Amino acid sequence: MPGISVPGTPRQGSARRGCRRRSWRALVGAAAAGLAVIAGSAAPPAAAGPPPPPTLPPTAQSGTFAYVANNLDDNVVVIDTDTRSVVDTIGLTDDDQGPNPVAVNPQGTRVFVANSVSNTMSVILPVARIVLSVGVGGSPFGVASSPDGNTAYVTNNTTNNMTVVDTRTDPLTVLATVHVGTRPFGLAVAPNGTRAYVANQLDNQLAVVDLSTDPPSVLTAVDVGQFPQGVAASPDGSFVYVTNFVDGSLSVIRTADNTVVETIELGQGTSPSHVAVKPDGSRVYVANFGTGNVSVIDTTTNPRRIVTTVDVGQQPESVAVTPDGAQAYATSSGNNSVSAINTATNTVIGNPIAGFNNPLGVSIGTRTVGDTPTRLSLEEGNGNGDGSPGTLGKPGSLLKARLTADGEPLVAREVVFGAGSKALCLKATDRRGRTTCVLPPLARGGKACYTATFAGDGTYAAATETVCRAHGRPLKQ
Structure with a gap:
């Protein structure tokens, strides 16, 4: 059946x-050499258009x-x-x-x-x-x-x-x-x-x-x-x-x-x-x-x-x-x-x-995830994450996130920034509920969407937000 x-x-x-x-049986009776790790970073995603509606998995x-x-x-x-x-x-x-x-x-x-x-x-x-x-x-x-x-x-x-x-x-x-x-x-x-x-x-x-x-x-x-x-x-x-x-x-x-x-x-x-x-x-x-x-x-x-x-x-x-x-x-x-x-x-x-x-x-x-609603805002801006200015679409362009509940900042919570399944930054929020992630440069004509996610905890519910950009400018929402 x-x-x-x-x-x-x-x-x-x-x-x-x-x-x-690839179970252990392939190695029984043989002293096989380990395979080499495939090195290098994944290519930037080639997403286009406005960001998709934020969704969370089960x-x-x-x-x-x-x-x-x-x-x-x-x-x-x-x-x-x-x-x-x-x-x-x-x-x-x-x-x-x-x-x-x-x-x-x-x-x-x-x-x-x-x-x-x-x-x-x-x-x-x-x-x-x-x-x-x-x-x-x-x-x-x-x-x-x-x-x-x-x-x-x-x-x-x-x-x-x-x-x-x-x-x-x-x-x-x-x-x-x-x-x-x-x-x-x-x-x-x-x-x-x-x-x-x-x-x-x-x-x-x-x-x-x-x-x-x-x-x-x-x-x-x-x-x-x-x-x-x-x-x-x-x-x-x-x-x-x-x-x-x-x-x-x-x-x-x-x-x-x-x-x-x-x-x-x-x-x-x-x-x-x-x-x-x-x-x-x-x-x-x-x-x-x-x-x-x-x-x-x-x-x-x-x-x-x-x-x-x-x-x-x-x-x-x-x-x-x-x-x-x-x-x-x-x-x-x-x-x-x-x-x-x-x-x-x-x-x-x-x-x-x-x-x-x-x-x-x-x-x-x-x-175990709490039921207190949270809000995660996400925007792109300039800077290098250290207070110095940056240029949009070039190294130093930032993702800026803010996590709140009932309008109050959530402090020391992990926010994950990603592009598709690739991680960009894992950052904790500061006393204002804010955190940032420096973005990699985009090739000329390139487009990409980025997501910030708070996984939730025993008190607060999970939240996510997405923003997209083209080389040198944000995409219209």
Whole structure:
């Protein structure tokens, strides 16, 4: 029976890369060199005419959203977990290819995507639909967020290291690169942010990384099963769960003394890929790549036991649980679909969401947005952002934004300036609610539209505004 289709068509140019399957399996048994990062900035947009009416995507509202890496289309598909329907598709930059693992920061305001073909990490700002990109190491196959949402950690499989990225800046800033073991894959960050746990496939170990040092450093390595892959931490940080792909097992590590306290046999041929933990810690979900199902494990018993398995389609790569614990989402790379599991009944809800193109990573985040209306004004003017004059349509031309609520300025709120999906500036408002962004020059005869977006927060609603210009002059509104 057909499932729910993902709307839209693949991004132009993806067909030529359709033969590549950019999951970790392309690297098994081979010491492949990482592909070079495609450098350079995207060309200025060639928009024309008056600005379109300002609109905000569904992610601008309060809700819980699943973000799925659509690997062969080089985009991320957004699913509203309330309706289990696709509500947005966000294309990556031309520098980003082969999206694989995904992580959402706890605030739901940034989505981190490791791109295993281009050796980059994307940071998606889902409300502004803006994508930033930074080069990392070779073949990144793991990504995780810090608890405060400001830092992303990326494991690089062929360069045997972990990249630490400050996600608050534009351009994004690499803070450190740390050697963590041989063929690092999945990772998890402790709930208190002091440790990262990295599965090293060829060492058959879990590296414990101290994140409180500058730069981070490896404290110890714990022997687990063969070819460890997925990693997840319990909500209280007491245990870490590691899938062992070759063994068909799950290692349980007690973090107090970094000791394996239990090994759960998942079954012959299961080839477990990734793992997720229910927010209350009572259940663990394991995506079994080899048997096309998800193992549900009860962690409240001693020993822990498998409650059941749920069929989710061929070759499930990843699994994630909603923050309320009511649903788990599993990607099926073999069936090009995503299944939503009712965690109370351990059954798939309705039809799978179909129409993907090699879905790999999935991560889920909740946004809480206030209902106090805001107003964001945007205009173009002269100046260099430092009080000095500029010339319209040339370097020094400014976008000037002001954010208010009930006529009062909103202070220290992030405003994202962009052109299409390309970020121009990430700036905080001053005491008057104002902020500016210096524009790049336009070629003679060129035209472009620019947008400023406030994503909203727990008190205030999101807002956006658009302005267009031609070389040397604003376009009429």
